Amino acid sequence: MPRYARAEREALADLLLALGPDAPTINEGWATRDLAAHLVLRERRPDAAGGIVLPPLRGYAEKVRRRLAARPYPDLVAQVRRPPLWSPVSNPVTDEPANLMEFFIHHEDVRRAGSGWQPRDLPADLQGALWRRASSMARLALRRFPADLYVQAPGHGELSVGRGGERLRVVGPPAELVLFLSGRQRVARVQLDGPAEAARRLRAARLGM
Structure with missing residues (x-):
């Protein structure tokens, strides 16, 4: 293991x-x-x-x-x-x-607090393990967000969460989704597809612990 x-x-x-x-x-x-x-x-x-x-x-x-x-x-x-x-x-x-x-x-x-950083090339098994954690984090952190959210990690899975309303997709590798959902939105490289105001609110939301 x-x-x-x-x-x-x-x-x-x-x-x-x-x-x-x-x-x-x-x-x-x-x-x-x-x-x-x-x-x-x-x-x-x-x-x-x-x-x-x-x-x-x-x-x-x-x-x-x-x-x-x-x-x-x-x-x-x-x-x-x-x-x-x-x-x-x-x-x-x-x-x-x-x-x-x-x-x-x-x-x-x-x-990521330094300059010139790039996302690491992580093993597929590690990305898979991070996706399992990200799935649980998304259900907890985003369940009350006022939108119909689709969290997607291409090649790993997707889920829907949120209270409903405008549709917003959050797309990225599992490692980046973990960082986004733990409250590190400003350094997480994810793509938000949907209404600009809903995306802005999600980037500014207090996520994580």
Whole structure:
């Protein structure tokens, strides 16, 4: 079974080291040091990781993340590269389902914050795995959008979602759809076919977590 989560983790760790702690990322307000600290918190601090998704815990999680970010940067990246086996999201059983999206998206958060980037030529199996995730993301993220949306990944599949109304197609490779649906519309290379105003609203919508 391919271990794409591990490959994305290794590639991200290599890139973090190459760029240093103060390089930009797509995540607003975060440099590479901040992103690395987020990943370490998620895997190594279960007492604070809930704050990633639960607003009442967000303040505590941010305090912990800032303390982690103050650590020596090479040590921080080493912890990103080698998560503990006891981690509920990074042990051998959960690693691929829990971390493929996390590390693929954050790898692109760093790659696409620089200049001259191009989409990677990804293996077909990885694109297929990303399409399965994108399908679930689309059903969740777009179910209330006021349009009749068709999300299409040529060669992989398509689905319809939305509350109905104007028809809008969202077309792209699975990797680009994942980025679009996770709230990275401005760097995702997808094609929107349909009324200009509906396309504008979708590009500006708050998607993702």
